[in-house]
Amino acid sequence: DGGITQSPKYLFRKEGQNVTLSCEQNLNHDAMYWYRQDPGQGLRLIYYSQIVNDFQKGDIAEGYSVSREKKESFPLTVTSAQKNPTAFYLCASSRKGLAAYNEQFFGPGTRLTVL
Amino acid sequence: AQSVTQLDSHVSVSEGTPVLLRCNYSSSYSPSLFWYVQHPNKGLQLLLKYTSAATLVKGINGFEAEFKKSETSFHLTKPSAHMSDAAEYFCVVSALDGANNLFFGTGTRLTVIP
Numbered sequence: 713d714g715g716i717t718q719s720p721k722y723l724f725r726k727e728g729q730n731v732t733l734s735c736e737q738n739l740n741h742d743a744m745y746w747y748r749q750d751p752g753q754g755l756r757l758i759y760y761s762q763i764v765n766d767f768q769k770g771d772i773a774e775g776y777s778v779s780r781e782k783k784e785s786f787p788l789t790v791t792s793a794q795k796n797p798t799a800f801y802l803c804a805s806s807r808k809g810l811a812a813y814n815e816q817f818f819g820p821g822t823r824l825t826v827l
Numbered sequence: 828a829q830s831v832t833q834l835d836s837h838v839s840v841s842e843g844t845p846v847l848l849r850c851n852y853s854s855s856y857s858p859s860l861f862w863y864v865q866h867p868n869k870g871l872q873l874l875l876k877y878t879s880a881a882t883l884v885k886g887i888n889g890f891e892a893e894f895k896k897s898e899t900s901f902h903l904t905k906p907s908a909h910m911s912d913a914a915e916y917f918c919v920v921s922a923l924d925g926a927n928n929l930f931f932g933t934g935t936r937l938t939v940i941p
Contacts, residue, residue, distance in 0.1 A: 716870070752836070754917060754931030755871075770928070802870055815861075816929065818870035 715739065716819035718803050723824045725790075725797075733788045733822045735803035742808035744786035745816065748772060749800040758801075761786055762808060790824065798826045829854045831918045833932035841940045846890075846905040848935045850918030853899065860901045861919040861929070862892055871917065877901065888912070913939045 716737045725731045737744065743762045747755040757770030761780040775794025780786055786805075790797045800823050804816040834849040852858055859878045863871040875886025882894040888911075892903045901918060918932040 718870075752933060754933045755929075756931075757928060760928070800868075804871075815873050815876065816871075818863075818872070820870045821868065823868070 716803060716805055716817055718801075718819035718822050720822060721820065723822055725824065725826050727826055728792045730789055730791050731824065733790065733801055733803075733824070735786045735788065735819060736784055737786075737803075737805045737817075737819075738784060739805055739817060740783070741805035741817070742783070743806045743814070744780070745804040745806075746770075746776070746778065746786070746788045747802045747804065749802060749821075755802060758788065797824055799824060829856075829858065829920050829930045831860075831920045831930060831932040833916075833918050833935050835935050836933065837936045837938070839938040839940060840908045842910055843907050846903070846908045846912065846937065848903040848916050848918075848937065850901045850903065850932060851899050852901060852918070852920045854920055859921045860892075860894060861921070862886065862890070862901075862903050863917045863919060865915045865917065865934075867914075874903070874916075908937075908939045910939050910941065913937055 719734045745760040746758040749755050756772050758776050759778045761767035767780050777789045800821050802821045803819040806814040806816045830853045832851045861876045862874040864874050865871045874890050875884045877884045877894045885891045890905050915934045915936050917934050919929050921929050
């Protein structure tokens with residue numbers, strides 16, 4: 713059963729703590745993405761990676777970090793430098809190439825709440 | 828620059844009546860356009876996409892959209908709404924400019940009244 717998994721579904725963190733969100737895919741996709749979703753707004757791109765060991769900043773990368781050591785995995789760390797981290801985080805993947813042609817497949821999301 | 832504008836933040840229809848969700852786009856290049864659906868606390872699922880082939884695109888669950896270059900529009904329609912269609916819908920644009928990013932609209936929440 714192919715797809716993208718994100719864990720955990722709900723995550724609570726205290727202010728000042730770093731937290732890592734997991735994203736795994738078994739679709740054999742080269743490209744992976746992290747988005748942030750806030751109420752009433754569309755998705756905003758945090759980071760993306762088109763190939764293992766390489767990643768690029770998106771529109772709102774400040775306060776976040778990623779790694780891409782394996783093709784299947786693209787974890788996102790929300791650091792204490794992120795001013796307003798409470799949001800719904802979505803991971804996606806696609807085949808390599810132009811986004812115009814390659815559909816992005818989304819995971820079920822992680823809802824992060826900072827207490 | 829690429830962007831999309833979803834003209835309605837909320838649309839409410841009765842079950843069995845037509846659905847129209849409006850989207851206008853702006854793009855410096857020939858765009859590809861997508862509609863995604865998101866049910867509460869879930870990820871996004873692709874409904875349909877336009878990539879410069881036929882201007883009338885048919886998607887899943889009876890949805891379709893028509894690309895109108897003269898109007899820079901890509902409205903999503905369905906002849907008859909079902910209760911399960913209640914969700915958030917996102918219009919998305921990607922330009923064929925070598926970048927690998929998508930630009931999301933702010934979403935339209937569809938409510939279906941029994």
